[in-house]
Amino acid sequence: MLKNKTKDSINFFYMIKKIYPMCYKPQPGYFVYKQILSMLLNVFVGMNVMITQMFFDTVYNASLRKSTFYSAITALIIYVSFKLANDITNAMNSFSWNVQIAKILGYLNSKINKKSGLIDPVEYENPKRLDDINKAIKGAEPAVIFCFFTSGLITRYVTFFIFMGFYLVSLKSTLILCLLFVFVPAITAHILRSSVFSKLEDKAAPIRREFEAYQDAASGKNFYKETRNLGSFRYFKKLIENTVYSLNAAIWDAGKRSALIDLGLNTLSFIGYGGVLLLLLKNLLDGEISIGAFAAVYSSIGMLFGIMEEFTSRIGTHADNFELIRNFLRFLIIPSDNRPNLKINKRDNIVIENANFRYPNANKDALKNINLTIKPGETIAIVGENGAGKTTLVKLLTGLYKPTNGSVKIGKTDVNTTSYRSLFEKVSGVFQKYQRYALTLKENVQISDLKNECNENKVEETLEQNSINVKNKDIFPNGLDTMLSREFDGIDLSGGQWQRIAIARGLYRDSDIIVLDEPTAAIDPIEESAIYKKFMKISEDKTAIIVTHRMGSAKIAERIIVMKDGEITEMGDHDKLLNDDGVYAEMYNAQSGWYK
Numbered sequence: 001m002l003k004n005k006t007k008d009s010i011n012f013f014y015m016i017k018k019i020y021p022m023c024y025k026p027q028p029g030y031f032v033y034k035q036i037l038s039m040l041l042n043v044f045v046g047m048n049v050m051i052t053q054m055f056f057d058t059v060y061n062a063s064l065r066k067s068t069f070y071s072a073i074t075a076l077i078i079y080v081s082f083k084l085a086n087d088i089t090n091a092m093n094s095f096s097w098n099v100q101i102a103k104i105l106g107y108l109n110s111k112i113n114k115k116s117g118l119i120d121p122v123e124y125e126n127p128k129r130l131d132d133i134n135k136a137i138k139g140a141e142p143a144v145i146f147c148f149f150t151s152g153l154i155t156r157y158v159t160f161f162i163f164m165g166f167y168l169v170s171l172k173s174t175l176i177l178c179l180l181f182v183f184v185p186a187i188t189a190h191i192l193r194s195s196v197f198s199k200l201e202d203k204a205a206p207i208r209r210e211f212e213a214y215q216d217a218a219s220g221k222n223f224y225k226e227t228r229n230l231g232s233f234r235y236f237k238k239l240i241e242n243t244v245y246s247l248n249a250a251i252w253d254a255g256k257r258s259a260l261i262d263l264g265l266n267t268l269s270f271i272g273y274g275g276v277l278l279l280l281l282k283n284l285l286d287g288e289i290s291i292g293a294f295a296a297v298y299s300s301i302g303m304l305f306g307i308m309e310e311f312t313s314r315i316g317t318h319a320d321n322f323e324l325i326r327n328f329l330r331f332l333i334i335p336s337d338n339r340p341n342l343k344i345n346k347r348d349n350i351v352i353e354n355a356n357f358r359y360p361n362a363n364k365d366a367l368k369n370i371n372l373t374i375k376p377g378e379t380i381a382i383v384g385e386n387g388a389g390k391t392t393l394v395k396l397l398t399g400l401y402k403p404t405n406g407s408v409k410i411g412k413t414d415v416n417t418t419s420y421r422s423l424f425e426k427v428s429g430v431f432q433k434y435q436r437y438a439l440t441l442k443e444n445v446q447i448s449d450l451k452n453e454c455n456e457n458k459v460e461e462t463l464e465q466n467s468i469n470v471k472n473k474d475i476f477p478n479g480l481d482t483m484l485s486r487e488f489d490g491i492d493l494s495g496g497q498w499q500r501i502a503i504a505r506g507l508y509r510d511s512d513i514i515v516l517d518e519p520t521a522a523i524d525p526i527e528e529s530a531i532y533k534k535f536m537k538i539s540e541d542k543t544a545i546i547v548t549h550r551m552g553s554a555k556i557a558e559r560i561i562v563m564k565d566g567e568i569t570e571m572g573d574h575d576k577l578l579n580d581d582g583v584y585a586e587m588y589n590a591q592s593g594w595y596k
Contacts, residue, residue: 010326015143016150018329023147026107030100034148037093038155044086045307046163049300055079057292101144108140111332118336121420122401126360131205132331138205139328142321160307168297171289175297177279203250205327211243276301342418346426346512346543348411350374350397355406357396365404366392367566376512379536379544381557383584388563390547394515397545399423428511432518434502438485441476444501448509456480462508465538466500466531496527503531507538514539517547525591529553551588560584 024031058075061067116133123129168175217223218236277298284294350373357367367389374380374397382390395401396408399415400423408415415423428448437444445462446454459480460470469475475491476482483490484501493501502519516535532546532553546557554560555574562570562577562584570582577584 010329015146015325015329018332019143019147019325020151022108022111023104023144027100027103030103034093034100035151035155037089038152039159041086041089041093042155042159042163044082044089045303046160046167048082048086049164049167049296051079051082052299053290053292053296055292056295057290060291101141104144104147105141108143108328109137112136112140112328115332115334115336119334120337120402121395122360127206129360130209132327132334134209135205135324135327136331138208139321139324139326139331142324143328146321146325157307164300164304171293171297172283174279175283175289177275204247207243207247207250211240211247214239214243273301337420339417339419341422342413344413344418344422344425345411347376349376349409350513350543351407351409352396352403353407353409355396355403355408357392357401358404365566367396367403370396370403370406370568372397372561372568372571374543374545376543377541378559379539379546379557380559380561381546381548381554382561382563383548383551383554383587384563385549385587389566390549390563391517392566393561393563394429394517394545394547398427398429398513398515426510426512427515428506428509428513429515429517430502430506430519431515434499434505434519436484436498438488438490439483440478440480440490441470441482441484441501442480444484445505445508448505452510459508462504463501465507466504466534468497468500468504500531503535507535511542513543513545515545515547518549525550525552529556532556551584551591 055075055078058067059072062069062072112133115136119129165176214236218233218240280289280294280297280301283289284291289297352370352372355367355370356365357370358365370393382393384390392401396403399408399410399420402408402416410423413422437447439447441463442454442456442459445459463470470479473479475493475497477491484493486492499519503516506514506516516532528548528550529552532548533556535546536544536556546553548554557573559571559573560577561568562582564583570577570580570584572580578588579585
């Protein structure tokens, strides 16, 4: 397991060590090409100063009849050619950057996604971990820019300033002060700014998540109908305004202090600019530099200030983004699930012994003292009121969550000793919040088992077993290839049809254990019972776990687990539990009118 590093220990050199290989790997050819272009651009910029001096000296001498007209024309052609070459190289550099950053950024985002898939699933119940993911996504692009900026320090900036330093000294040693007048105030400003922004991202990430949640609730696809029907848009609008205000307040405070630093030091830079011009003028009038050298240095002052401003601005940007980049790297080194892939026979007993479970940051256990054995091929129903712990128990049974205390074993394998890949193999599930994928009917089913080649006959058979008639052209004009999304010129289905497709998706997967966690909660009890009876028939050879708060649907199970306040209070078949006259009997009798 990787050792977790604190954010403070991720320094500049650690960033170099980790980010460079990640930026090089997806596009090694482009990476090298970019560095060569950057060096070539630097050569053209440096040579342009010398050619500018040569051009003005030649033209000046021609005007004094000290050189020929043709020599002036030649100097002009050389001057224009270098300008053109510089512009072409700049254009190529910009194009390569646009191409490369998209590909590298895609690669870094894929690493975030892969890392997210290796995190313990229970961590998705932890707001701090959700903040970590949000901050990592925000840090991916600054990480790419950081890589190319630091490589450009050598290929562009350092080489350029060394060249200019030698050139100015060759003209007059005191002209080296030009670089100091430009460099010192600007670099000092951006170093000071880094301390201002060091804590901004930690404040911004949770506020940003709130903003995204409220924005989705106000106008997102999954919420807008109910939000509009309830007339609650103004309520969410107020929440959005509050989060925007909080975020802007933090940004404003950091920006204000940064602007004051910039104002003071940019004033010094302006004074430095005047000092450079005075120094040049004095050297020219004293005859210590030629008119061409004066013109070359004078014309390059703007370029010198521009490159220095670009350099210090990028330093400032990276100072501002330092926390973003550290958050990106810190997320990638969070300990992952590195347990081995073990072969687990899912046609074996599932045994829970003395298990407790508590969610992150919770002050009490969601499950308490759970002891349960499920035999292979058995059908059980887990029932109880909302909040009784039914879904949490299923997550323990399938290995999605690990017990805080006690043990969960599938056969002889403890779920704490093997990888999630091993645990999820041969396990299928259909949940209350099932997904409506904007894919074709066929893809909506086969997506559950992409490892195996799509069997259209099996897809169609599984759908028909769940009362979806693929041959009905009025509903599915293109059969299995009908797009199930109006957003992509397809169709939409009723809630009941989507539920059947979700169940077909779960049954299509090659599995030994299948879970139905209240996917039919939104339909009437009689229809739910009919669906569950059909499900029982289809999944005869599988271990089936049905989660419901409706007692009528639980009757079909071989064994019923009754939960209350995170504990198993009763266990047995329907008749036994009715005779016991306990919680189950009370709930069943209260709901019996639903099934008449």
